[in-house]
Amino acid sequence: MADIPLIRNFDDGAVFAFRDRRPIRVEEFLAEAHRLAGLIPDRQYVVNLCSDRCRFAAGLVAALLRRQVSLLPPNSTDDFLNRLSLDYPAVYCLADGTAQTSQLQTFLYPRPTGEPAPAASSSRIPEEQVATIGFTSGSTGRPRPHPKSWGALAKSGLAAFERLCLGAYRNMSVLATVPHQHMYGLEATVLMVMQGGLRMHCGRPFFSADICAELEALPRPRGLVTTPVHLRLLLAEANDPPKADFLLCATAPLSPQLAAEAEARFGAPLYEIYGCTEAGQVATRRAVESPHWRPVPGVALFENEKGTWVKGGHIEKEVLLGDVIEICGRDAFLLHGRTTDLINIAGKRTSLAHLNFQLNSIEGVRDGTFVMPEEDDGSVARLTAFVVAPGLTSETILTALRQRIDAAFLPRPLCFVESLPRNETGKLPRMALDDLVARLAAKAG
Amino acid sequence: MKETLSNNALTAEELKLAQLIVSSLNLETQAAEIDPTAPLYGEGMGLDSIDVLEVALAVSKAYGVKLRSDDEHNRKIFNSLRSLNEHIQQHRAK
Numbered sequence: 001m002a003d004i005p006l007i008r009n010f011d012d013g014a015v016f017a018f019r020d021r022r023p024i025r026v027e028e029f030l031a032e033a034h035r036l037a038g039l040i041p042d043r044q045y046v047v048n049l050c051s052d053r054c055r056f057a058a059g060l061v062a063a064l065l066r067r068q069v070s071l072l073p074p075n076s077t078d079d080f081l082n083r084l085s086l087d088y089p090a091v092y093c094l095a096d097g098t099a100q101t102s103q104l105q106t107f108l109y110p111r112p113t114g115e116p117a118p119a120a121s122s123s124r125i126p127e128e129q130v131a132t133i134g135f136t137s138g139s140t141g142r143p144r145p146h147p148k149s150w151g152a153l154a155k156s157g158l159a160a161f162e163r164l165c166l167g168a169y170r171n172m173s174v175l176a177t178v179p180h181q182h183m184y185g186l187e188a189t190v191l192m193v194m195q196g197g198l199r200m201h202c203g204r205p206f207f208s209a210d211i212c213a214e215l216e217a218l219p220r221p222r223g224l225v226t227t228p229v230h231l232r233l234l235l236a237e238a239n240d241p242p243k244a245d246f247l248l249c250a251t252a253p254l255s256p257q258l259a260a261e262a263e264a265r266f267g268a269p270l271y272e273i274y275g276c277t278e279a280g281q282v283a284t285r286r287a288v289e290s291p292h293w294r295p296v297p298g299v300a301l302f303e304n305e306k307g308t309w310v311k312g313g314h315i316e317k318e319v320l321l322g323d324v325i326e327i328c329g330r331d332a333f334l335l336h337g338r339t340t341d342l343i344n345i346a347g348k349r350t351s352l353a354h355l356n357f358q359l360n361s362i363e364g365v366r367d368g369t370f371v372m373p374e375e376d377d378g379s380v381a382r383l384t385a386f387v388v389a390p391g392l393t394s395e396t397i398l399t400a401l402r403q404r405i406d407a408a409f410l411p412r413p414l415c416f417v418e419s420l421p422r423n424e425t426g427k428l429p430r431m432a433l434d435d436l437v438a439r440l441a442a443k444a445g
Numbered sequence: 446m447k448e449t450l451s452n453n454a455l456t457a458e459e460l461k462l463a464q465l466i467v468s469s470l471n472l473e474t475q476a477a478e479i480d481p482t483a484p485l486y487g488e489g490m491g492l493d494s495i496d497v498l499e500v501a502l503a504v505s506k507a508y509g510v511k512l513r514s515d516d517e518h519n520r521k522i523f524n525s526l527r528s529l530n531e532h533i534q535q536h537r538a539k
Contacts, residue, residue, distance in 0.1 A: 207501050207511070207513055208501065208502070208505075210514045229495055230498070
């Protein structure tokens with residue numbers, strides 16, 4: 001097994017990050033990460049909630065240097081962090097002040113000492129060392145872990161760089177609206193930067209006006225890593241978005257119209273990444289050129305009776321994809337939406353089984369189910385929930401749900417019914433649920 | 446200048462903003478029933494971060510006010526319908 005460097009493709013003295021518009025050199029970053037490695041608690045697992053992207057990266061590197069595993073929770077609800085602390089008793093939280101949790105023992109990111117840290121070179125980490133564990137929500141409410149080795153992470157960062165940037169965007173500065181704790185953000189804004197010699201923007205601007213201002217302030221070449229939701233709102237609000245050199249979008253396919261508009265107004269090619277927590281990135285496309293997706297270097301798709309799988313490249317274990325996929329020749333495929341049970345709202349994923357489990361575990365709820373409405377015009381679809389819960393108010397149920405699930409999945413509307421249209425085997429036929437939704441719509445209309 | 450802010454009744458301006466929020470988010474709530482002092486995020490109206498961005502877009506179109514995070518009072522702005530309305534009224538393009 002080989003050792004793989006923490007960072008690659010940086011010249012001496014190159015800029016690694018921009019914080020508050022000031023550059024952080026690659027040597028400073030490494031020195032900071034080594035200093036942090038000497039200070040963090042002696043524990044096996046860490047939840048890195050640092051909101052500053054460069055401090056998050058330093059925390060990731062420090063954990064690698066200390067052979068600690070970074071856990072990547074899909075959300076930081078109290079319930080999820082509680083479960084994590086049960087499954088991983090030796091876990092602590094690394095936080096930089098703004099994001100904190102009362103659920104885990106927290107180590108605050110130390111303030112800079114002011115003294116110049118000893119120069120540190122790029123260390124190498126064993127390929128097989130477990131670096132992160134991502135989670136998907138299982139149907140029993142228990143998070144399902146997906147460990148990744150440092151070799152797999154570094155390979156995926158390098159693959160993205162080779163596929164998307166390939167020297168054409170040497171030293172590109174990367175601004176992102178996505179969190180770095182999720183697989184897409186981790187790969188595109190942390191690992192691709194570390195392995196591709198790029199520069200990261202430490203922040204995560206929120207409003208459209210913030211995103212435009214921060215992008216404008218970065219030196220060119222510069223790229224924006226975002227989601228369909230942010231891109232749609234940004235294009236709707238900004239009259240004259242700043243020019244960019246590279247746009248990257250993921251979490252759900254973009255319409256070709258929105259992709260074309262984004263390319264025209266930012267003056268940059270827009271690439272999309274398709275992936276999932278289990279496999280990481282799987283394929284890319286440029287929608288204005290073709291609706292087909294191309295697997296990233298080394299990755300291949302295959303089919304069996306269970307569905308479509310991916311393997312190879314940075315993917316350590318074959319992964320069954322949660323989407324309906326049409327393979328079109330050796331190196332291309334089309335995406336046809338999610339398989340039935342899986343839910344994707346604004347890039348956050350879960351399963352109906354998980355949501356139903358959480359709803360039915362609320363005291364006083366006798367029966368309940370979530371329903372995914374039919375997709376419509378590209379705006380964010382929200383879930384409907386039907387619940388049988390005499391004696392409970394919708395506030396009580398929503399408060400209980402808020403502690404258990406990500407806010408994006410909260411039902412809107414939450415409807416009280418006397419009973420659910422279960423059939424004799426106890427199942428809820430989709431048609432009966434559709435009838436219920438239609439009756440509700442008629443009542444509202 | 447300012448009305449007394451001690452009660453929970455919507456002013457005419459607040460009602461207009463409430464209607465804008467309800468229509469841009471397709472909420473079930475009646476605009477007139479929104480408590481102007483209740484938090485917009487999380488508990489209270491229950492908006493999430495995507496909703497807040499949708500509201501920011503609607504506000505920018507309707508009032509010409511662009512919301513910014515580095516605004517000193519940003520945290521306070523989304524405290525309630527009332528604080529959001531005050532911010533908009535102070536900054537709206539005449």
